[in-house]
Amino acid sequence: MAAPDALSGLLGQALPFGLSQGGALWLALAFFGAGLVRGYSGFGFSALVVAAAGLVTHPLNLVAVVTALEAAMSLQVWRRARGAVDWPRVRQLMAGAVIGLPIGLWLLTGLSEDAARAAISGYVLAMCAVLWAGWRLPAMLGPGATAGVGLLSGISNGPGMGGLPVAAVFAAQPMPAAAFRATLIAYFPLLDLYSAPLYVWHGLVSWDTLRAIFVALPLAALGNRIGGRHFFATGPAEFRRFAILLLAVLSALGLGRAVL
Numbered sequence: 509m510a511a512p513d514a515l516s517g518l519l520g521q522a523l524p525f526g527l528s529q530g531g532a533l534w535l536a537l538a539f540f541g542a543g544l545v546r547g548y549s550g551f552g553f554s555a556l557v558v559a560a561a562g563l564v565t566h567p568l569n570l571v572a573v574v575t576a577l578e579a580a581m582s583l584q585v586w587r588r589a590r591g592a593v594d595w596p597r598v599r600q601l602m603a604g605a606v607i608g609l610p611i612g613l614w615l616l617t618g619l620s621e622d623a624a625r626a627a628i629s630g631y632v633l634a635m636c637a638v639l640w641a642g643w644r645l646p647a648m649l650g651p652g653a654t655a656g657v658g659l660l661s662g663i664s665n666g667p668g669m670g671g672l673p674v675a676a677v678f679a680a681q682p683m684p685a686a687a688f689r690a691t692l693i694a695y696f697p698l699l700d701l702y703s704a705p706l707y708v709w710h711g712l713v714s715w716d717t718l719r720a721i722f723v724a725l726p727l728a729a730l731g732n733r734i735g736g737r738h739f740f741a742t743g744p745a746e747f748r749r750f751a752i753l754l755l756a757v758l759s760a761l762g763l764g765r766a767v768l
Contacts, residue, residue: 524569524716524717524719524720524723525565525566525569525716525720526565527564527565528564530564531564531565534560534563534564535557535560535561535564535570535724536723536724536727538556538557538560538561539557539577539724539727539728539731540727540728540730540731541556541731542554542556542557542560542728542731543581543727543728543729543730543731543732543734543735544731544732544734544735545731545735545747545751545754546581546731546732546735547581547585547731547732547733547734547735547736547737548735548736548747549735549747549748549751550675550688550689550692550693551671551672551674551675551692552671552672552675552751552752552755553574553577553578553581553671553728553732554574554575554578554668554669554670554671555632555635555669555671555672555755556751556754556755556758557570557573557574558570558571558574558628558667558668558669559628559629559632559755559758559759559762560758562625562628562629562758562762562765562766563758563761563762563765566621566624566625567624567625567628567667567762568616568617568624568667568712569716569717570668570720571666571667571668571707571712572668572704572707572712572713572717573717573720573721573724574668575665575668575700575703575704575707576700576704576721576725577721577724577725577728578671578696578697578700579696579697579700579701580725580728580729581728581729581732582693582694582696582697583697584729584732584733584736585693585732585736586693586694589686589689589690589693589694590690590694591690592684592686592687592689592690592691593687593690593691593693593694594683594687594690594691595694596651597654597691598691598694598695598698600651600654600655600658601654601655601657601658601661601674601695601699602658602695602698602699602702603655603658604654604655604656604657604658604659604660604661604662605658605659605661605662605665605670605699605702606662606702607659607662608658608659608660608661608662608663608664608665609662609663609665609666609670609699609702609703609706610662610706611662611663611666612662612663612664612665612666612667613666613706613707613710615663615666616666616667617666617710617711617712622766622767623766624667625762625763625765625766626762626763626766626767627667628667628669628759628762629759629760629762629763629766630759630763631664631667631669632669632672632755632756632758632759633756633759633760633763635669635672635673635676636752636753636755636756636759637756638676639672639675639676639679639748639752640749640752640753640756642679643680644680644682645680645681645682646682647681647682648681648682648683649677649681657673657674657677658674660673661673661674661699662699665699665703668703670696670699670703671692671696674692674695675692678691678692
């Protein structure tokens with residue numbers, strides 16, 4: 509019994525963020541599954557991972573990890589997407605996000621673990637309701653309104669979920685699907701580059717962050733590649749609804765853990 513116990517202890521020490529072996533396996537599945545969703549639908553990676561992480565660790569532990577992986581996966585598909593990017597909208601989003609992100613980090617890092625878990629889960633559930641409703645705008649938003657979406661995106665990127673409000677608003681506009689996906693792909697790396705030093709400043713980056721990125725990157729990249737090639741029988745709209753429902757379930761479980 510001594511040898512297995514010693515091996516178990518050694519493995520436990522090797523895992524980042526004090527995760528158990530079961531927790532690490534759960535997150536490995538989350539990284540791969542979230543990569544599939546992002547590759548196929550163009551959004552949801554960070555939200556899915558952070559929501560899943562909230563069930564086994566402090567959700568803020570994974571914020572810098574998902575930010576780095578979002579940037580890497582955007583580069584993975586950049587060549588196919590760059591011709592359809594709506595660059596004026598990317599600039600308008602970033603103008604708002606530059607203001608919003610410091611606010612979001614200031615609000616979130618002052619919370620306890622359970623309070624942060626409840627706030628993140630409640631926010632994600634609200635965004636799932638918006639995405640599920642399928643509301644539509646009669647025309648494209650102007651520059652000021654788009655910058656306002658960027659402001660909300662920046663605030664939401666405190667927990668690494670800045671893509672959800674952008675995806676919700678872009679999906680509601682009469683915007684070609686290729687431009688929708690390509691503009692998100694271009695926006696995320698710029699938001700992530702801006703976020704990185706602020707995450708360091710707020711203590712959200714550690715050696716465990718780097719170790720987690722090293723392990724999670726191939727899992728997320730594989731899922732992203734498979735999803736990007738549309739290896740599913742369902743259409744994009746049906747798959748997006750499935751992703752929203754999955755995200756809502758994870759968030760509800762996280763909210764239950766925070767309040768019970």
